[in-house]
Amino acid sequence: MLIINNLKASIEGKSILKGISLEVKPGEIHAIMGPNGSGKSTLAAVLAGREFVEVTEGTVSYLGKNLLEMAAEDRAKEGIFLGFQYPIEIPGVSMVNFMKTAVNEHRKHKGLEPLSASDFLKMMRDKKELVEIDSKLANRSVNEGFSGGEKKKNEIFQMAMLEPKLAILDETDSGLDIDALRIVANGVNKLKRPDNSFIVITHYQRLLDYIIPDVVHVLYDGRIVKTAGKELAIELEEKGYDWIKKEVENNVIA
C-alpha cells in the first residue's frame, strides 16, 4: 500500500528526515514512537502533502502511484487521512459545511453524485455516534473553542466521515482522558478493515493496549533506528529512549 524508500526531507534548509524506509501493507497497523523532535510529525506532513517540507531525496509510492507528485487534496481523495497533532481552529467555517464539502469532493472523485442534505445529516449522526462525539460540537465552527480532547475526537470523527484507506494519526491519544482514549481506539478498531491501514504516532504504550500494532518503529533523529513487534512499546515504556540512543551512537562509532 505504502512504500517509503530512503526519504530525506528538510525544513528551511535544515535536514529533518535523514533516510527513512518503511513499507505498510493493506490491513496493517504500524506504530511510530520516538523522542520529541525526532521527526514523526514531519514524516506525517510529508505524507499528507505539506508544502513547506522539502523532500530532498527518496521516493514514496502509494497504491502504485508516486505520492510526492500529488497535491494534498488529491492525496486525501485517494484515501490518505492525517489526524493532526495540533488540529487547526477555523472561525466562521461550520463543521457541517466543512464536512459536507469534503465528503462531496470525495464522492465527486469517485464519480458519485453529491449526498442529499438529509442523507448527509444522517451520515453525520451515525458517525457522531460511532465516535461518541457531543452532538453540539458539530454545529460549531471547526475546532473553535474545542477543548484539547474534543479536538482529537473531532479528528477521529472526520476520519470516520471520510473512510480513508491509509490513516496517519499523529498523537491522537495525547491529551485524552481514559474514556476518550477508549472511544478513540474503538473508533479506529471499528473502521479497521482488511484493506485499510493505519500509522499511529504515539508516545504511550497505553494506546497500543487498545489498538494492537503489527509493527512498532522507533524514529530517532530523522531515522528509523529500531523496528520490532508490539513488545517493543512495552520495553520503551519501561526503559525510556536512552538505551536506544546509546545503541545508535555505538553503531555510528562501530
Added chain:
Amino acid sequence: MNGKSEITEKYLGLYKDNINKISGISSAFINSFRAPAFEKFSELGIPTKKNEAYKYTNLNIFFDHDYENYFMPVPSDFIKAEEFRCDVTDLDAHGIVLLNGFYPTLNEKLRQLPSGVWIGSLNEAAVRFADIFEKHFGKYAKSETDGLIHLNTAMASDGVFVYIPEGVTLSKPVQVVNLVQSDEDMFNQHRNLIIAEKNSVFSIIICDHTLSPQKFLTNAVTEVFVGENAHFDIIRVQNEHNNACKITNTFIHQEKNSVTSSNNITLHGGLIRNSTYHHLGGEGAESYSYGLFLADKWQHIDNFVNMDHAFPNCTSNQLFKGVLDDMSTGAFNGRILVRPDAQGTLAYQKNNNILLTDDAKMDTKPQLEIFADDVKCSHGATIGQLDDDALFYLQSRGIDKREARLMLMFGFAHEVIQNIKIEPLRERMDNLVMQRLKGELSRCASCMVKCG
C-alpha cells in the same frame, strides 16, 4: 481666501446661493440650526488628510468635482422610487424609500404603524411632531473636528424619521432604501432622526444603492436616541458603484442599561467613509459596533468608530474586518474614550484584515484614551494573508485550494455577518458575500450598474 481651501470655498458658495431655496421647504426649527452650522463648517472646512480622523482618506477627488445639486425632488422621481423593489424577498419589513435624500411620496408623508410607531419624512415630522422632534434633533450629531457634520446640518432638509414610543416592541424591522439616481453627476445630503424611547425594542436596516452610473457624492447624518433599557439594532448594507462616494455619519446616544448594535456591511462602493459615534450616556449601557467590507479595483473603504464611555459600568465591543483585493485600500480608526467617571468599563476592539494581493493596502489605527482606572480594555489588529495552516487543514480533507481559500474568506467574513439577528437578511448577506468572493457580481437584482 482666509486660508480656506478652494474646495471649501466652493461649498460655502453653494450654501450662500441656495440657502433661501433650502430654507423654504424646511421647518423653522430645522432652519434655526443652519446659520450656526454654516459658521462651524466655514471654520472647519472639508476634512483633509491633515485631520487625524481622515489621515488615510482623500476626499478631494470627490469634493473637487462639479455636481448638479439636488435640493428638491421632481414629480418623475416619485414614480422611480415607487418602482423600486428590494430583492431580499423574504425580508418582512416596513419599507421606506429615500430618493436622492428625499422622502419621495406625495401623500402620506408619515405613516403610522401599530402601537403608535411613526415612520416617514423628517421634514414632515419636524412640523407634525414638533415636541418630540425638538427634544432630539441636533442634540447628538456634534463634532469639533469634522466639518462634514456641519455641512449636513447647514444644508440637508429631508430624510427619514422614525419614532418608537415607550415600551413598544416593533417585531418587524424598518427598512430604509437609499436610492441615488440621476442623469447628471450629483451631490446630495440627507438627515435621519431615529427615536427609540425607554424600554422599546426595534431594528432598522439601511440599504445604500446607486441606480445610475453617474458620479455621486452623498453626505448623510443619522441621529439616534436610545432610551433607558431600550434595545436597538442598525444594519447598514452598502452596494454602490465604483464612481460613487458615500459618507455616512451615525450618532447613537444611549441612556441607562440600553443595548445597541451597529453593523456596516460594505459589499461594493467607490469611496466609502462610515463614521459611527457611540455615546454610552447612561450607566450599564452596552454597545456593539461591527463592520465588514470587501474591496477590489481602486476602491477605498474607511471605517471610523468613536466609542465614548461617559458613564460607569458600560460595555463596548468593536469588530471590524476587511478583505482587500487588487489595488484597493482601506482604513480603520477605532477610538475608545473612557471618561474619568466611567469606572467599571469593559471595552474591546478587534480589527482583522486580509490582503489578497501585494498591491492592496490597509491602515489600521487604534486610539485609546483612558481616564478612569477600573477599566478592562483590549484591542488587536491584524493585516495579513490567509492562514496557511488552516488552508492545509482544509486541503488535507480533500478540498481543493481554490475552494479552501473561498471557505476561509467566507468564514472570516461570516464572523461579522453572524451578528445580524434578522435571519433572512443574514442569509442574504452570506450569499452576497459568497458571490462577491467568487468574483461574481454581488449587486442586488435591481441595480442597473455593472461594476465588474
